[in-house]
Amino acid sequence: MIFPSFRPCVQACQPARGLTTGRAPASTRNDDHTGPRLTRGNAAERKVEREALISLLAGRPIVLVGMMGAGKTTVGRKLASRLGLAFVDSDDAIEAAAGMKIEDIFATRGEAEFRAGETRVISRLLREPDTLIATGGGAFINPETRELIKAGGISVWIKADFELLFSRVSRRSNRPLLKTADPRATLKALIDQRYPIYAEADVTIVSRDVPQDVVAADIIAALSAHLSGTGPQT
Ligand SMILES: Nc1ncnc2c1ncn2[C@@H]1O[C@H](COP(=O)(O)OP(=O)(O)OP(=O)(O)O)[C@@H](O)[C@H]1O
Numbered sequence: 001m002i003f004p005s006f007r008p009c010v011q012a013c014q015p016a017r018g019l020t021t022g023r024a025p026a027s028t029r030n031d032d033h034t035g036p037r038l039t040r041g042n043a044a045e046r047k048v049e050r051e052a053l054i055s056l057l058a059g060r061p062i063v064l065v066g067m068m069g070a071g072k073t074t075v076g077r078k079l080a081s082r083l084g085l086a087f088v089d090s091d092d093a094i095e096a097a098a099g100m101k102i103e104d105i106f107a108t109r110g111e112a113e114f115r116a117g118e119t120r121v122i123s124r125l126l127r128e129p130d131t132l133i134a135t136g137g138g139a140f141i142n143p144e145t146r147e148l149i150k151a152g153g154i155s156v157w158i159k160a161d162f163e164l165l166f167s168r169v170s171r172r173s174n175r176p177l178l179k180t181a182d183p184r185a186t187l188k189a190l191i192d193q194r195y196p197i198y199a200e201a202d203v204t205i206v207s208r209d210v211p212q213d214v215v216a217a218d219i220i221a222a223l224s225a226h227l228s229g230t231g232p233q234t
Pocket residue numbers: 066067068069070071072073074075091134135136137138168169171175207208209210211212215
């Protein structure tokens with residue numbers, strides 16, 4: 001057992017707000033917001049939009065899913081800060097629980113043990129109200145973890161195309177699944193295998209080559225539309 005009793009180290013981005021933790025009815029629809037979207041409204045309108053979204057979430061965590069390099073961690077941190085939610089990255093929480101880097105968990109314990117620990121950690125994080133969880137790239141692909149996320153959170157797939165992802169993940173060599181003879185082919189194969197599963201998320205947005213703040217604004221707009229029932233039907 002490499003994940004001893006674990007207290008998630010949720011990092012507060014702003015002081016906590018006094019929200020309820022009641023669960024609003026879950027929607028099963030995927031709202032696909034893959035078209036171009038501009039940041040809309042003035043500062044006052046955006047504040048109203050943010051407050052309405054927090055109210056619609058009713059304490060449920062936002063869970064970002066998608067491939068390595070999609071921007072779950074970096075965009076997620078900005079988004080949490082904007083919404084006044086606590087931010088937690090499941091990869092960081094796993095490393096804290098295991099006392100090891102993810103690369104070392106893969107190397108010494110193997111992927112299956114990593115996935116089992118990831119499920120346990122995400123299960124705990126989902127019970128923290130008013131939280132934004134950036135998951136690791138494979139978390140939503142694991143059936144058990146996926147069911148937990150569907151039951152306990154509102155999931156957002158940050159979708160990006162191959163070339164954008166490859167250019168981003170090439171900047172660092174800390175992703176064990178890409179340490180292969182042909183990382184391009186590996187990433188392509190993972191995209192083919194995973195995209196139909198990520199599409200099960202509640203909401204989809206596309207990370208284009210735009211600043212992270214724009215992606216964060218897209219997510220707020222897409223979530224607001226989804227939770228208020230005004231998003232596109234698929
Ligand atoms: N919209 C964006 N514009 C420019 N750079 C970005 C954008 N989104 C992410 N990046 C960059 O891409 C890299 C990967 O992003 P990040 O670590 O957030 O991805 P991730 O989805 O959390 O990946 P992983 O699943 O491996 O944890 C980082 O260097 C980040 O700064």
